[in-house]
Amino acid sequence: MFPYEIKPLDEKENQKLLNHFKGEKSGFCQVGPDKWLLPISYSKYADIFYNMEIKENDVFVVTFPRVGTTLSQELIWMVNNNLDFEKSADIPLFERFPFIDLDILIHDELGNEMKLLNTEPEVAKVVKAWKTPVDELLKSIPSPRHIKTHIPLSLLPQDILEKAKVIYVARNAKDVALSYYYHNKLIRLHDYVGDFETYWNLFKNDLVVYAPYWKHIEEGWEKREHPNLLFLFYEDIVKNMRNEIRKVAEFLNKPMADKDVEQLFNHLQIDNFSKKVPVFAKGELKGWLNPMSEGFIRKGESRGKKDFTEALLKDADEWIEAHLKKNKINFP
Numbered sequence: 001m002f003p004y005e006i007k008p009l010d011e012k013e014n015q016k017l018l019n020h021f022k023g024e025k026s027g028f029c030q031v032g033p034d035k036w037l038l039p040i041s042y043s044k045y046a047d048i049f050y051n052m053e054i055k056e057n058d059v060f061v062v063t064f065p066r067v068g069t070t071l072s073q074e075l076i077w078m079v080n081n082n083l084d085f086e087k088s089a090d091i092p093l094f095e096r097f098p099f100i101d102l103d104i105l106i107h108d109e110l111g112n113e114m115k116l117l118n119t120e121p122e123v124a125k126v127v128k129a130w131k132t133p134v135d136e137l138l139k140s141i142p143s144p145r146h147i148k149t150h151i152p153l154s155l156l157p158q159d160i161l162e163k164a165k166v167i168y169v170a171r172n173a174k175d176v177a178l179s180y181y182y183h184n185k186l187i188r189l190h191d192y193v194g195d196f197e198t199y200w201n202l203f204k205n206d207l208v209v210y211a212p213y214w215k216h217i218e219e220g221w222e223k224r225e226h227p228n229l230l231f232l233f234y235e236d237i238v239k240n241m242r243n244e245i246r247k248v249a250e251f252l253n254k255p256m257a258d259k260d261v262e263q264l265f266n267h268l269q270i271d272n273f274s275k276k277v278p279v280f281a282k283g284e285l286k287g288w289l290n291p292m293s294e295g296f297i298r299k300g301e302s303r304g305k306k307d308f309t310e311a312l313l314k315d316a317d318e319w320i321e322a323h324l325k326k327n328k329i330n331f332p
Helices: 011-020 042-050 069-080 086-092 106-117 123-131 136-141 173-186 196-204 213-222 236-237 243-253 258-267 270-276 312-326
Strands: 006-008 028-032 037-039 059-061 148-149 165-169 228-235
Touching: 006 042, 011 173, 037 059, 037 069, 037 136, 037 258, 042 136, 069 086, 069 148, 069 236, 069 243, 086 123, 106 258, 136 236, 165 196, 165 213, 165 236, 173 196, 173 213, 173 312, 213 228, 213 312, 228 236, 228 243, 243 258, 258 270
Parallel strands: 059 148, 059 165, 165 228
Antiparallel strands: 006 028, 028 037
């Protein structure tokens, strides 16, 4: 049984979001007292996300979007699979480490279009998996399961930390907002139409999918002392990657020699990662991206000087400072 109320978003707000996010055709909902913003399709599967069976060798990565989740997935999977570079290069990351929310994000209209566009067998298999409901997808994942989700901890099974290993990754708000903005413009399931100033105000007011940003991170931060949760910052992964690899290895009980740490460090460098690791499919995915210059994996660099005006920077810094005073999260 799902314990929270799911309400369709206020009609005026809903229409505003539909005007900005052209990829969503059916609208949005807010969930529970924290008013988590999700596509209305989530309401059909809320009970399944909340009550899915957790296995003791499951490994979850739980994040707000655009915090370096893809890089973290590859790091975690490689550590837990004894640096199997051959399998990493041969099997797309989505298949090795499925994103269980994807079906609720891809509207059926786009899903059907992509099925028609992508007929090459390997790519067609990926598109079919994307539109596989979460309960069916979970059954298809071999153990030990590696599972990615942006669903906040409070909407996941309440025994998750008693059975599984959970790695929570956070990133500073300004970089997340910028990265999510470009991602929402790039990916057709979002298809954001608008400028960054408009997007920032939506982000700040909890009107982007998976918001509220702060509550999402606070739920992970509050559990950081639990032995089955490892809380990481994206900034540390980038700046002190060898150290963060060792943290993950210790957390997963997978001791690594220094030479193995160095090998994985080199593998995860953006130029190597983007060339050697198929994320979604080994073939070309048609109809997935809007025609923009950057691909799914950006270099993790902030474009703040370009997009954050002086007024927006002031607004963002004040908003961030007010929240950090309350939640005491120690960003690097």
